[in-house]
Amino acid sequence: MAASLTSTASNVMLSINEKKTVSVEIYRPFRFYIASHYSEREAQNLEDDLETVKKLRSDLERSSDSPDVRRDLLLTYYKALIVMETRFPISADKDHINAVNFTWYDAFKPKNKASQQSIQLEKAAVLFNLGAVYSQIAVSADRSSSPNGLKVACNSFMAAAGAFAFLRDNVSMKVQSTTVDVSSECAGMLERLMLAQAQECFFEKVISEGRTPGLCAKVSRQVGLYYEEALTALSVASLNQNFDRNWISHVQLKASLYYAEACYRYGMELHEKEEIAEEIARLKSGISALIDAKKSTKGVSAQLLDAIPKLEANLNRNLERAVKENDRVYLMRVPAASTLPPLPSYSLVKPMSMSEVLDASKEKMFTSLVPDNSAKALSRYTEMVDDIIRTQAEKLQQGSEITRVKLKEMDLPDSILALEGNISLPMDLKEDVEAVQISGGPSGFEAELQQLKDLRRVNQELLIQTEELLEKEAREDAQFRSQFGTRWTRPQSSTLTKNLQDRFNRFAANLKQAADSDARIERAVKDHSALMAILDYRPIESALPTLARPIMSLDANEDAVVGSLKQSLVILS
Known part of the structure; x- marks a missing residue:
């Protein structure tokens, strides 16, 4: 079977053997793809990366290294595969890399193999082997005499569980028509098995530290539950034919042993609480589990079989004591096992x-090659960003307009400035006010208006004089034309003075329009004379209105409200 049995002083655990593979030519097909799809110069620049991948694959094909070295190799190669996956399409397609064929044998049935032009098969096999190597590191750790060894074993089993879980959740479903060992079902089963053995390490720890029977019972029960989950997975049709019977017997016996162990430890706690009736029921349940387990122990290691009679003897001894005490002292009715609640459990693993261990984002290999799908994704991303910016800009413009209207309705921020007495005029308006003040203020307006009246009168007189001269010239022309008849050869006056008459009419119209405008200005000055009196204030800001604080405060909260409004206005600006 694809597992080796190793024992400590009192326990036996399983490690997984790696999958085997055959040699694959990586360098030439990948270099040809780079040269044909990018350039020969690019292929030359990436020679070192290609050699690195070639060496990693070559080292992977050998299995003589120590588990620690194998672990580091598998991690490095898997990250390289992630980088390669986005840049080198491997398939039977004529435009892809179709000369690379990965072949891997089933770890549990070596006669079965899968051979595919798919990097997903390579990734699945590497992840499986990573979990297998972690399990080998865990089993080889010295758990019996070294606290650090127990820690290494526990952490390595959890790492193995993580590798198999990652295989199940991220890669297995992408591999088609492969061997059973890298299927989702098998990866899930191996994850449960590794967690069971990691929890066993904690059980050994709490026992060696002399922890309370209640805690030991909870930890032991969780070990049994993990083994039961692994056994359930092994019983699925797709798996039960792929594993040797001694594998299933081992897991089944472990599940029963740790259930019985939990009954034994929990019974000790019940005895301390003088709950003798339940103690008897729990001990009987544990003994029954061991009796059933002994019926299918074919192929199980001798060390594991030796644990059965020892635990059975402990259960029987405590049961005999509890029965005697109940018969003589407590006289309690012993409940049926089927009526008992489930044993409490506590997972420590x-x-x-x-995700971080296998993160390839910082890898430097093949960084000069931009994947086609990345370029397309970047283009889509740019379009999406532009669309978002346009949408948000429109929303901002609409929001700004709504805010401006709302602030105007609430007289903000003018009301706050008026309340604090810090209001000031816009610079352009202030300069206009100062110009008016320099010219004499409101009283200066009256002088300006009087000057306008005088100028209008003078212009009107000049216009009348011009009109009289034109009329006089027309009368004289008519008189001479009547007196001299045909001898008066001068053109008619209306012809000679036509341009002057047109200009006169324009000046007359302009003067009338100016008079109307002056009249409107005079009315406006007269109507607003009281308001315009503030232009005499120096400085002009002293004439601006202010808000008085209320004489009486109802909740003394006005300052906080004003402060909150000011802060909100600062944020809006």
Whole structure:
């Protein structure tokens, strides 16, 4: 079977063997693809990266390295595969890399193999082997005599569980027609198995530290639950034919042993609480589980079989004591096992997250090659960003207009400035006011208006004089034309003075329009004379209105409200 059995002083755990592969030519097909799809110069620049990938794959094909070295190799190669996946399409397509064929054998049934032109198969196999190597590191750790060894074993089992969980959740579903060992079902089963063994490490720890029977019972029960979940997964049709019977027997016996162990430890806690009736029921349930487990122990290691009679003896001894005490002292009715609530459990382990461990974002290989899908994604991203910016700009413009109207309706921020007495005029308006003040203020307007009247009278007199001269010239022309008849050869007056008459009419119209305008100005000055009196104030800001604070405050909260309004206005600006 694809697992090796290793024992500590009192326990046996499983490690997973790696999948085997065959040699694959990586360098030439990848270099040809770069040269044909990018350029020969690009292919030359990436020679070192291609050699690195070639060496990683070559090292992967050998299995003579230590588990620690294998782990680092698998991690490095998997990150390289992630980088390559986005840049090198591997398939039977004529435009893709179609000369690379990955072949991997089933770890549990080596006669079965999968051979595909797919980088997903390569990734799945590498992840499986990573979980297998982590399990080998865990099993090889010295748990019996070294606290650090127990820690290494537990952490490595959780790392193995993380690798198998990552395989199940991210890669298995992308691989078509492959071997059973990298299927989602198998990866899930192996994750449960690794968690069970990691929890076992914690059970060994709490036992060695002499923790309370209640805690030991909870930890033990969780070990059994993980093994039960693994056993359930092994019983699925797609898996039960792919594993040796001794695999299933091992997991089944472990599940029963740790259930019985939990009954034994929980019974000790019940005895301390003098809950003798339930103690008897729990001990009987544990003994029954061991009796059933002994019926299918074919292929199980001798070390594991030795644990059965020892635990059974402990259960029987405590049961005999509890029965005697109940018969003589407590006289309690022993409940049926089926009526008992589930044993309490407590998990101390979880799959290690592999997201950071397998993160390839900082890898430097093939960085000069921009994947086609990345270029398309960048274009789509740019269009999306432009669309978002346009939409948000329109919303901002609409919001600004609505805000301006709302602030105007609430007389903000003018009301706050008036309340604080800090209001000031716009610079252009202030300069106009100062110009008026320099010219004499409101009283200066009256002098200006009087000057306008005088100028209008003079212009009107000049216009009348001009009109009289034109009329006189026309009369004289008519008189001489009547007196001399045909001897008066001068053109008619209306012809000679036509331009002058047109200009006269324009001047007359302009003067009338100016008179109307002056009249409107005079009326406006007269109507607003009282308001215009503030132009005599120096400085002009002293004439601006202010808001008086209320004589009585109802809740002394006005300052806070004003402060909040000011802060909101600052944010809006």
